Amino acid sequence: MKALFIRCYGVLTPDMLTGGLIDMGVPPAYLHARLKEAGAPDAFIEKANAKAQFGAHYFHLPGGGPVTAADLAADWEALCQASGASFADRGRRVIALLGGGSEDLSPLRVRRTDARSLFCFLAGAEYLEAKAFFTCPFELGKGTDAGAALTEKLLVRAGSTAGLPISADGITPFAAAMLEGLSEDFTPMDGRFLLDRTAYGSASSESPDGDNTAALYLGYFTPRRASIFNRQMKVFGTEDEVF
Secondary structure, eight states, X not given: OEEEEEEESSOBOHHHHHHHHHHHTOOHHHHHHHHHHTTSOOOOEEEEOTTSSSOOEEEEOOOOSOOOHHHHHHHHHHHHHHHTOTTHHHXXXXXXXXXXXXXXXXXXXXXXXXXXXXXXXXXXXXXXXXXXXXXXXXXXXXXXXXXXXXHHHHOOSOOOOSSSOEEGGGBOHHHHHHHHHHEEEEOOOOTTEEEEEEEEEXXXXXXXXXXXXXXXXXXXXXXXXXXXXXXXXXXXXXEEEOO
């Protein structure tokens, strides 16, 4: 199946993930059209960082103000109903992780535009025909504020002791919910994944670097039980599984 792997290096926002898909080839005009189809404001900022050491794309949906989990859920339903989006259930899983409370989440770095960011990301993945999402494992380090505490609560499967810890301060709670809610698994890219394209989304419009950039990898993933290494082989007149 065609799959998308996500690798976080230090900072991660929902907009960065959409920026990576634009860098991978999703036309901005396509995202404008999908937002208009959904009856939503289609204004956004996008910019290629052509002078960077490596190519990366900046994407940003402007807007702010108070927002609750209930607001995000209502916004998501409106977007999907107006556009007939096929990925509605995936978005519901993400937003459900934030609960259904009426408390203002904006002090925790959750934005009213996050539902639209999720919509753009899933629409872009659909454009690229990605059927599944995976996240490369990373160790989540302790954060220093309430938003980081929510990220730590949401992001429960990242679990890896390889490499330096990534501070929860750098990953917004909604981005954490996207990783947790969309990923089939947190697993390294290994022989099951045949890479086709690599792209990058940046949190900076001017100076992308390793810490404020996320990598996206598009390719073909074969589940282990469906791989050639797990097929039945006849050996000396018997059938044995090869592991």
